[in-house]
Every structure is written in structure tokens, then in C-alpha cells.
Amino acid sequence: RICDVYGTGFFYIPGTETCMHIGGYYRFETRFGSTGAAYASNMNWFSRFQLSVDVRNETEWGTLRGYAEGHFDYGWINAGANLGLGINAVAGGYFGRAYLNQGYIEVIGASGTLRMGLTDTAYSRFLGYGSGNVFGGTYNVSTRNEISYTFSGSNGFSAILALVQDADQDFVPDIEGGVNFAQGWGSIGVIAGYDESAGTWGAKGVLRFNAPNGSFSGGLHVMYSSGGGSYGVTSAANVLAPWSVLAHVKGQFTAKVAGTLSAQWFSGNGAFTLSGGLDIRPVDGLRIRPEVAYATDTNLWNAVVRFDREIP
16 A cells, blocks of 8 residues: 655555655766876776665654665775775775665654664754765765754754764764754754764854755855864865865756856865766656866866666
């Protein structure tokens, strides 16, 4: 039976009132760049199958949700290269891995959501993920165990407070909290986090804008870090930057083709990382993204062509 309570793609598990959605994507990409670049030495090949399972039912406390997301990766990486995916090859060659990328329980009430489990941290996700491109900027993406509560108001206001598993695996968690205000024109918000082990903290403010006709969107991210640790931001040359600013724009040329530009500045050495590309959706379910990025402090460029086939 089709379950239309939670959106498209859900169905009732036979014999129950619990709804399930199975989704994910297939991905293939190739990366290349100038000698010494993170994705350099001719080409690196990468494939992924992401499988997600979303299970929900109604209870006295609200909607009870369980969500899991598995990654199955395979590819070729050259010696010393780094795909930016947690894979850093020493000798180079073929690699394969399977792991749980997300796995959490949520209780979704009328005014907010309690989340417990493995997830992109609140500092990563609450205000959105950078520019949304393949080369989306440096903005502290991290996936850890978390207990968080998100308050959702009726007027577009939301707030979050999270206890996050410490990167050094000790018993005292990191703390993250933020607020956001979203309307049809876009959103504006701030979030801060404290790294208990490193004794450092970070904060960022994010402004996003959407044109009424959907032809243009953009964002501005201003980030500060008191030092290294979980909230430190570094340039392409791995120089720590107390301040960093990321700006990005996306223009919809046609119904199937969009163009993207982004620039990020790092105060540590005054460097910039610049990127541009296309977002092409030629047929339903297929997304193609060719992009190029250049870093001024390393004088190196990287390029990628990524193909995604989405599971609705």
C-alpha cells in the first residue's frame, strides 16, 4: 500500500502502520589536476552506491523516525592523492569500502525534533552545506554521534542545541548551538561550536538568497575560529585561517542547465580558492556536474566531472 502521509515514495510495511522509503543514488566521477594538487597525477576514478532507508510511524510523542544511509565505494587513487572523501592513498591503487554514513533515531513533535545517533553535525547541516557544488568550499563538515534538539517555529524561526561526540573520543562532548530564520526569499542564521578537547571554538553566520522566479540564488558564509580543532578552517596550503568568507552564486540558464561560481577567502595567508562549473540535468533522475577549482596559495588547479543517478 502507498503511504502518502510523509511524502512521495513511502509505502506501508505489510501488516503494520509503519511507512518506509528506500532511496539513495549511484555516482561516478573522475578527478584530475595539476602536479601536486590534492586530486592530481593524471586521473582518479571513483564510484559510489548510496542506499538510504527511512522508516516512520505515528506515536503518542509524535512521529517516530529511523534513518540509515550506507555508502559502498570503489575506485582508483594515485599515490599521495586525496579525494576529499576520507581516502588518502599512500601507495596508490584500487580501494573499496562499505560503511554507515548516517544512522539515527528522531522523535518529531509539533514544535521540534529530537535526534540521536550518527549524523552530519549541527555545525555542518543546520545552516546548509556551503555552495552545494562538488567543490563546495571549506566549512567544517563532520559526521559524528550526536544528541540534539531542533525547535521549529511557525514563522520560519528555528533553533538547535546539540551535544556532539568529541573528536578525541573522550567522555565530554562538544557543544553546538544556533538559530536560523527562513522565508521564501532565503534565510539568515548563526551557529557556534566549542571543541572541548582542543579548547577552541568556532562560529559562522550564513545569509542565503533565492530569486522569486527561481532563476538565481546565492549565499554568503562568514566563519571564525579561535584555533585548530573541530572548527578550524584552513586554506588549500593547509594554513589555519582565523577568518574565512565564502560567497557563491547559481544562475539557472535553462530548465536543464545552471551555472555556478564561488570564491572563498582565508585570512591566514590572504589566499583565495575559486571554482566554477555547470549543473546539468538532461533527463529526469540524471545530474552531471563538470567543475574546475583554483587555489592561489598553491597555484594549483583541480577539475572533476561527476555523474549522479538519483533514486527517487
